[in-house]
Amino acid sequence: MITQIVAVTGGLGLALTGLGLVLMWLLRRRSIGLMLVVVAVVTVTATVAGVVVITLEMIIPGHARDVALTVSYIAGLVGMGVAMAVARQVFAASRRLVAAVEAVAPSHDYVPPSGPLPAELQIISDALRQAYERLREGHERERALEGARRELVAWVSHDLRTPLAGMRAMAEALEDGVAADDATVRRYHTRIRLEVDRLSHMVDDLFELSRIHAGALRLSPRRIGVGDLVADTLAGAEALAGAKGVRLVGEAGPVPPVNADAAELGRALRNLVVNAIRHTPADGTVVVRAVADHQAVRLSVADCCGGIPEDDLPRVFDVAFRGETARTPGPDRGAGLGLAIARGIVEAHQGAITVVNEGAGCRFEIALPLSEPPG
Ligand SMILES: Nc1ncnc2c1ncn2[C@@H]1O[C@H](COP(=O)(O)OP(=O)(O)O)[C@@H](O)[C@H]1O
Ligand SMILES: [Mg+2]
Known part of the structure; x- marks a missing residue:
């Protein structure tokens, strides 16, 4: 009698488990809620089918059979109801998470959804918060660097323009013969050479600095x-x-x-x-x-x-x-x-x-x- 019950319910259970696994595999990219419903349906079907088969096969008195069937139907309905409720909850929680991510403004922090989340989604939410924080820090660093670079370009172009204008004026004076006396010519030549020295130092320094900033300084x-x-x-x-x-x-x-x-x-x-x-x-x-x-x-x-x-x-x-x-x-x-x-x-x-x-x-x-x- 017992062996027969075990064989029937075990066989049914195995068959339904196999079916459930195939369904899960087919649904592997679908919502967790849907999977939960499948799990509930498979479990409930296995239970109800076992009870139905056993009560029909065995010689069980009518009243006991009705009780067994009713109990298993109700248990099945309750199981399905709970599974649906959990599925809805998971679905709603994941929607809240997605909405929180979508609400993140550029270079702002991520604000986690209000209210509790299931543990796995909470882990994802925490990981997202950290990732957004790192992203924002990176943005800020980049902005500061960009500001420094812009300032440098402004200074340097100013610093290059002034001596270049001076040298141009002196070169023109020499060229036109406006500066003709020996002393002035010598003075202009010296000043032009000094400015050229200074400018080449500056270009050299800029080159060194850009190598340092690019991390390309070869020691x-x-x-x-x-x-x-x-x-x-x-x-x-x-x-x-x-x-x-x-x-x-x-x-x-x-x-x-x-x-x-x-x-x-x-x-x-x-x-x-x-x-x-x-x-x-x-x-x-x-x-x-x-x-x-x-x-x-x-x-x-x-x-x-x-x-x-x-x-x-x-x-x-x-x-x-x-x-x-x-x-x-x-x-x-x-x-x-x-x-x-x-x-x-x-x-x-x-x-x-x-x-x-x-x-x-x-x-x-x-x-x-x-x-x-x-x-
Ligand atoms: N030994 C020092 N004594 C006083 N001030 C200094 C000294 N070294 C640097 N500074 C200050 O720091 C600034 C930056 O120096 P530096 O980067 O060498 O640029 P620069 O010499 O081209 O001005 C200088 O303009 C000066 O105001
Ligand atoms: Mg200096």
């Missing part, structure tokens, strides 16, 4: 002696310091070698030293010092500039930033790229560059990671 790091680097930089700046009457002092203690690109790091240090000399009055002193502690090798350049205004301190490394005095036209006016380049080079070496006001002026410091951990 060839080697173990280099910091003392040599300081000595070379000082030697290169000697003429400028002499012309301004600024004393240049180098102090390199026993410092371990660093892993760095000598040419690039030299360029960064030179930018600091040239700035220091420019901003130090005659008779002032610029001190370039190399020291090492447990974390880093530190190269510092201290000057007698009288201090950088507190408001300017966080901005001196920005592209195209120039302090008040540096903005007034003059022969040794820079384009505001030197410190941005220095920072790019130092950061490409995994180092950090900082500035503080100290004593009679300010002190810039390049900190480079030790090439070997202290042991």
